[in-house]
Amino acid sequence: MLIQDQQAFCDRIRPVMDLPVCAIDTEFVWRKTYAPRIGLIQIAAPGNHTFAIDPLAITDPTPLAELLANQNCLKVFHACSQDLEVLHQYCGQLPDPLLDTQIAGAMLDMGYQIGYADLVNRCLDISISKSQQFTDWCRRPLTPAQLEYAAKEVSLLLRCYDHLLNRLQQQDRLTWAMEDAATLLSNFRQQVNDPPPAWKRIRGTGRLDSRQLGILNCLAEWRSAHAESIDKPPRWIIDDTTLLSLARLQPD
Secondary structure, eight states: OEEOSHHHHHHHHHHHHTSSEEEEEEEEEOSSSSSOEEEEEEEEETTTEEEEEOTTTOSOOHHHHHHHHOTTSEEEESSTHHHHHHHHHHHSOOOSSEEEHHHHHHHTTSOTTOOHHHHHHHHHOOOOOOTTTTSOTTSSSOOHHHHHHHHHHHHHHHHHHHHHHHHHHHTTOHHHHHHHHHHHHHHHHHHHHSOOOGGGGSSOOTTOOHHHHHHHHHHHHHHHHHHHHHTOOHHHHSOHHHHHHHHHHOOO
């Protein structure tokens, strides 16, 4: 079900607030813009509570922010770094507490950064299609194929959580997974509240001296500000390799 009405949005979120867990997934577009543009938010919770929220139609995201902040409801994601970014951008709130199934998979020796499709296959013995993965989620109307794909992704995520939870409890590793997820969330909060210098977001700075780093930081800050002003990816303005060369060679 696609929620595009404010009252329906409130009505669908309210029952989830009283549940101990829900799975959340997001779809966004981030190919030609400075920041990601959120296109869809999917939620699945026990009791057949599965629905999608249209963030382009919902003007007040407060109910979602309240769910994300609800300490009695565990929010489950997979590889959640970009989900955190787009949710914080959309409603100003981060999910807490959370559990990341990629982290849980690592705790269970499934690999350090297991992909979602592999996780579903390992946990549920189900092969999923990636046919809609790179479609334009900000284009309206969304197609039935897109909505089916999105609903299936989040519902399977909830089922993977049940499987992982049992194994984590059996191996006495649930606390580890929760602690690692809390650290991930804390690190993201720190980046939001106290962003690192612009040069630290560029690889290959190890051999630069302090003057070169200062120049690089000025260049990177200018690039970011200009890219934001025209809503284009920073790398479209000047790529990292060129910035490093300018800082190293310092041409007149």
